[in-house]
Amino acid sequence: MIGLNDFMIVSVVLFCIGLFIIVSKKNAIQILIGIELMLNAAILNLVAFGKYDRINNGGQMFALFAIVLAAATTAVALAIILNVYRQYKTIDPDKINQLKD
Amino acid sequence: MNPTLPYNDSQTVTLAIIAVVLPFAAFVVNFLLLGKSKASGWVSALAILASTVLAANVFFKVWDNHTIHAQQVWFTIGATKVQAGILLNNLSVLMLLLVSVIALPVHIYSTAYMKDDEGYSRYFRYLSLFCFSMLALVMVDNLILLYAFWEMVGFSSYLLIGFWFTRGSAIIANKKAFIMNRIGDIGLLTAIIILYTQFNTFDLETLFGNQGLISLSNIANGEWVSALGSIPAIWQYIAFGGIFLAVAAKSAQFPLHTWLPDAMEGPTSVSALIHAATMVAAGVFLLGRFYPMFNEAELTVLAVIGCFTAFMAATIALTQNDLKRILAYSTISQLGFMVMAMGVGAYASSLFHLATHAFFKCLLFLVAGIVIHQMKHIKDDNNLNIDPQNILHMGGLRKKLPLTFIAALIGGLALVGFPLTSGYLSKDGILIQAFDWSDGKAGILKLVPYVALLTSWLTAFYVARLIVKVFFGEFRLKKMNPHIHIHMGDGGWQYKLALVFLAICCLFPVFSYSPVFYEDAWLFKGFLPVNHLARENMYHVIIPVLVVILSVVVMYGAYVAYAKRNSWSFPQTGFLYRLSFHEWYIDKFYNHVIVRFVMWFSNALYWFDKNIIDGFVNLLEKIGVALAGIAAWFDKHIVDGLLHLIAGIVQAIGNFARRFQSGKIQYYLFSMLLVLIAVFIFKLIWT
Numbered sequence: 001m002i003g004l005n006d007f008m009i010v011s012v013v014l015f016c017i018g019l020f021i022i023v024s025k026k027n028a029i030q031i032l033i034g035i036e037l038m039l040n041a042a043i044l045n046l047v048a049f050g051k052y053d054r055i056n057n058g059g060q061m062f063a064l065f066a067i068v069l070a071a072a073t074t075a076v077a078l079a080i081i082l083n084v085y086r087q088y089k090t091i092d093p094d095k096i097n098q099l100k101d
Numbered sequence: 102m103n104p105t106l107p108y109n110d111s112q113t114v115t116l117a118i119i120a121v122v123l124p125f126a127a128f129v130v131n132f133l134l135l136g137k138s139k140a141s142g143w144v145s146a147l148a149i150l151a152s153t154v155l156a157a158n159v160f161f162k163v164w165d166n167h168t169i170h171a172q173q174v175w176f177t178i179g180a181t182k183v184q185a186g187i188l189l190n191n192l193s194v195l196m197l198l199l200v201s202v203i204a205l206p207v208h209i210y211s212t213a214y215m216k217d218d219e220g221y222s223r224y225f226r227y228l229s230l231f232c233f234s235m236l237a238l239v240m241v242d243n244l245i246l247l248y249a250f251w252e253m254v255g256f257s258s259y260l261l262i263g264f265w266f267t268r269g270s271a272i273i274a275n276k277k278a279f280i281m282n283r284i285g286d287i288g289l290l291t292a293i294i295i296l297y298t299q300f301n302t303f304d305l306e307t308l309f310g311n312q313g314l315i316s317l318s319n320i321a322n323g324e325w326v327s328a329l330g331s332i333p334a335i336w337q338y339i340a341f342g343g344i345f346l347a348v349a350a351k352s353a354q355f356p357l358h359t360w361l362p363d364a365m366e367g368p369t370s371v372s373a374l375i376h377a378a379t380m381v382a383a384g385v386f387l388l389g390r391f392y393p394m395f396n397e398a399e400l401t402v403l404a405v406i407g408c409f410t411a412f413m414a415a416t417i418a419l420t421q422n423d424l425k426r427i428l429a430y431s432t433i434s435q436l437g438f439m440v441m442a443m444g445v446g447a448y449a450s451s452l453f454h455l456a457t458h459a460f461f462k463c464l465l466f467l468v469a470g471i472v473i474h475q476m477k478h479i480k481d482d483n484n485l486n487i488d489p490q491n492i493l494h495m496g497g498l499r500k501k502l503p504l505t506f507i508a509a510l511i512g513g514l515a516l517v518g519f520p521l522t523s524g525y526l527s528k529d530g531i532l533i534q535a536f537d538w539s540d541g542k543a544g545i546l547k548l549v550p551y552v553a554l555l556t557s558w559l560t561a562f563y564v565a566r567l568i569v570k571v572f573f574g575e576f577r578l579k580k581m582n583p584h585i586h587i588h589m590g591d592g593g594w595q596y597k598l599a600l601v602f603l604a605i606c607c608l609f610p611v612f613s614y615s616p617v618f619y620e621d622a623w624l625f626k627g628f629l630p631v632n633h634l635a636r637e638n639m640y641h642v643i644i645p646v647l648v649v650i651l652s653v654v655v656m657y658g659a660y661v662a663y664a665k666r667n668s669w670s671f672p673q674t675g676f677l678y679r680l681s682f683h684e685w686y687i688d689k690f691y692n693h694v695i696v697r698f699v700m701w702f703s704n705a706l707y708w709f710d711k712n713i714i715d716g717f718v719n720l721l722e723k724i725g726v727a728l729a730g731i732a733a734w735f736d737k738h739i740v741d742g743l744l745h746l747i748a749g750i751v752q753a754i755g756n757f758a759r760r761f762q763s764g765k766i767q768y769y770l771f772s773m774l775l776v777l778i779a780v781f782i783f784k785l786i787w788t
Contacts, residue, residue: 023771031767097764 007048014041028081028091032074039070106171113162114171117187120155120197121240123148124204124232131226141222142212145229149208152236153201160198163189165627170306172242181301188242188306191627192389192452196239199456200379202606203463204232206599207374210467213595214370214474224264224368231257235379239386243303244293247390251289254383255282255351258375262367274363281360285350289387292343295336301329305390315393341399344391345406352384352436355410359688361433365425369473372425373466377432378459385439385455392448401546404444404538408549408556411437413685415559419566420681424469424490427567430684431516432462434556438531441553447534449628454527456624457612461515461524464603468509471596472498472571475589479578483585487578492570494581499572501589506572508600513564515607517652518557520645521616523607528557529645530619536640554648561652565659573664617645 014037021034043063050059085091106114127148131141163169172186187193208228215224234253241247259282263275297303300314308315318327325337348354353361364376375381388403395403414433421427435458442451475498476489487494499506515524535550542549579585591597605611613622620626683689761772 019774023767023774093767094765 004048004051007044011041011044011048014038014044026092026094028084028093031093032077032081035077036070036074039066043067043070106169109162110169111171113159113169113189114187116155117159117189117197117240120152120159120201121233121236123152123155124229124236128226128229128233131222131229135222137222139221141225142208142215145225146205146208146212148229149201149204149232152232153198153205156194156197156201156236159189160194163194164191168306168310170242172304175243183245184243184304185246186242187240189240192386193239195452195456195624195627196382196386197236199382199459200232200235200239203378203459203603204228204235204374206602207370207463207467209595210373210470210599211368211370213593214470215368218368220264224261227257227260227264228371228374231261231375231380235383238383242305244296244305244308245303247305248286248289248293251347251351251383251387252286254380255279255286258282258364258380261371261375262364264367264371268366271366274360274366278360278364281357282350284357285347285384288343288346288350290343292340292347292391295340295343299325299327299329299332299336309390309393313393320396337394337396338399341395341402344387344394345399345402348384348388348440349406350384351387352381352440353410353433354384354437354440355406355413358410358414358433359684359691362426362429362684365423365429369425369466369470372429373463373470376429377462377466381432381436382439382455382459385436385443385451388440388443389448389452392443400444400446401542402444404441404535404549405546407437407439407441407444408535408552409437410434411441411556412552412559413437415556415563416681417684418563419559420678421684422491422493423488424473424492424495424567424571425466426490427492427563428462428465428469431465431560431563434560435462435516438528438553438556441535441549442531445531445535445538445549447531447538449625450527450530450534450619452628453612453619453622453625454531457515457523457527457607460603460606461512461522464508464512464600464607465516467596467599467603468505468512471502471505471592471600474592475502476578479585479587479589482588483582485578485582485585492567494578495571495576496574496578497572497576498589501576501587502572502591504591504597504600508604509568509572511604511607513568517561517564517656518648519652520649521609523609523612525616525645525649526609526613526619526622526625529648530625532557532644532648533619533640536644554644557648558651558655561655562659565656566663569660569663573660 018034018037018039018041021037022031025031025034043066046059046063046066048059050057050063053059081091084096088096090096124145127145130144135141135144168188168190170186170188172184175183175185177183208225211224211228215221218224231254234250234257238247238250238254241250256279259275259279262278263271265271293303296308299318300308302308302314307313314327314329318325320326320334320337323334324331325334345354346357349357350360361376361381365372367376411434414430414437418427418430418434421430435454439451439454439458442448442454472495473489476487476494479485480487480489511522515522518524518528532550532553535553539547539550576587579587591600609616612624613619615621680686761769
């Protein structure tokens with residue numbers, strides 16, 4: 001049977017992959033994907049821990065909200081990336097450093 | 102003015118003051134209004150004419166009458182009230198009249214003499230200033246004013262000696278005159294201060310009048326006792342020394358006489374007025390004013406110095422070739438006579454000689470002026486390179502300048518002391534009284550009258566030499582340069598008027614109805630309280646006869662020597678000749694010893710100033726600079742360094758911190774991650 005630990009392991013692996021993508025990739029879209037992976041790792045945790053709240057299903061509910069919010073933020077982020085691309089003709093976050101002192 | 106003065110007297114005082122102030126007014130008018138106008142000569146001449154008239158008026162009111170003394174408070178210091186005013190007694194009114202009467206013909210003469218000069222109006226300004234100072238000098242009644250005008254006389258003399266200030270020699274001469282007069286001024290100032298300390302007053306009448314403080318004071322037991330207290334007697338002698346210095350400087354007596362011959366650099370008319378007749382007489386006048394102060398020993402000093410000066414100057418005059426220099430030395434000689442007369446107690450004769458000498462010496466100088474003027478014309482007309490004052494170039498001028506010749510003859514005879522002239526009366530008076538005086542003396546003092554007698558023969562010789570060389574024989578310049586053109590004449594009426602007037606004043610009737618006996622001269626009597634000099638001994642007969650006969654012989658000898666036998670001359674190599682020609686080496690001595698010492702001393706002081714005083718200042722400066730350098734270094738390296746260090750640390754920290762703000766978000770994220778991991782690791786380790 002799949003236990004809480006397995007979920008946790010998957011979640012950690014997912015989170016680390018997301019984090020690695022965010023830190024290492026040179027493309028804003030990939031970073032966005034990394035963020036989604038980390039978000040999903042967190043949601044997986046919410047769902048996994050949701051088994052301790054069978055009556056209200058708080059974890060499941062919160063996971064749903066998080067997924068919706070994630071979709072919304074992804075949309076906003078994509079829009080920002082699109083505008084950034086228009087402005088700088090690149091989406092490499094290393095090159096967008098005009099706020100540097 | 103003093104309200105207690107009777108009306109007549111206060112009128113006299115007013116007249117006297119106007120007489121004194123008029124030349125000053127002329128000076129002011131010339132200075133402020135006339136500029137370079139030719140009118141200035143006549144302004145000055147008119148002023149002095151008016152002064153003369155007023156002075157004559159004052160003279161006849163005061164002479165042999167009572168003394169008039171008017172004064173008012175000048176200023177007050179503490180409890181001392183200093184009075185200023187004028188004192189009119191026989192001495193001052195005589196001098197007042199004498200100065201103005203001499204100044205008048207000189208002014209008139211000068212209007213012609215200085216006619217073509219650049220500084221015509223400047224000349225008259227100075228001349229008026231001089232007349233004012235001199236007239237004021239003889240009239241003032243207190244020592245401070247006396248000193249002030251004494252200085253002013255010296256100063257205007259300085260201006261006039263250096264009148265042709267573009268000539269280097271004139272500048273040197275006036276500097277010399279000024280410095281020598283300053284030496285005298287110091288003496289006078291010292292004497293004044295001592296007198297004030299002793300008697301607590303500056304007033305001349307209080308000090309020197311009948312029953313004045315001086316006559317009531319006496320020297321006893323080494324103390325100089327007066328009504329007001331006593332001080333050591335040495336001060337009395339110091340005061341005398343000061344007065345003697347003043348007299349020697351102004352009247353060109355022995356140690357300080359060398360300025361007078363050099364003063365001949367001024368215009369000749371100036372020499373006539375200032376350096377023959379008036380200013381140089383100021384010293385004798387001062388002796389007259391201070392006369393009651395001198396005691397037996399001091400008078401003896403005066404007699405000896407006067408006698409020595411007279412003799413020395415006469416010997417120098419024998420060999421000089423410069424017309425004016427001869428006259429200058431003769432002036433010194435005659436002044437020596439006057440000082441000697443003061444010393445032997447012939448107070449009246451001294452002042453008498455002062456008056457007669459003023460006329461004939463002024464006359465002789467004016468004559469010299471005409472001769473020099475004519476020689477200068479010849480020189481300029483023919484472009485000759487000669488000294489117009491050298492008598493060796495002259496000769497035979499009596500035909501060319503007849504009136505000048507007669508005037509010179511009268512003046513010369515008066516100077517020799519020939520009968521029928523005024524000089525005879527005054528000079529014989531001095532000689533006779535000198536013999537009377539020496540009767541009571543012993544030793545070397547016996548010599549004094551004999552030296553004076555010898556001097557009067559020497560006088561006869563150099564006067565004869567002068568006149569013969571200038572007016573007799575052939576005109577040597579013509580002989581040397583046969584082709585030169587000569588236009589000569591006595592000159593305009595201004596010259597003639599002055600010469601005739603002064604020549605008349607050189608004759609006996611002006612001073613005495615008797616041509617033979619000096620005791621009858623009104624001027625002589627005016628200064629004797631009682632007629633104590635009866636013709637009591639044989640001197641009164643022998644001396645005049647001796648003087649006259651030997652003078653005639655000497656003069657004839659000179660005439661023969663210089664006019665008839667031109668080829669024959671006195672040996673010019675002997676020691677005595679050189680001594681005389683080089684003026685007894687006194688000037689050389691002064692230059693070599695005193696001037697050199699003073700120069701050496703001033704150089705030493707200069708060195709001291711430059712090296713020690715300046716060196717000290719420079720050292721201070723260097724120390725200051727060094728300290729400032731240290732401070733600057735400290736400021737730069739320690740204070741600034743500290744601040745720079747702080748700034749550097751801050752900057753280093755800033756630079757270090759800045760490196761994190763690279764603008765790379767992933768880097769930020771990574772570092773956050775690292776920090777987080779580090780925190781966790783720490784937490785793990787610590788717990």
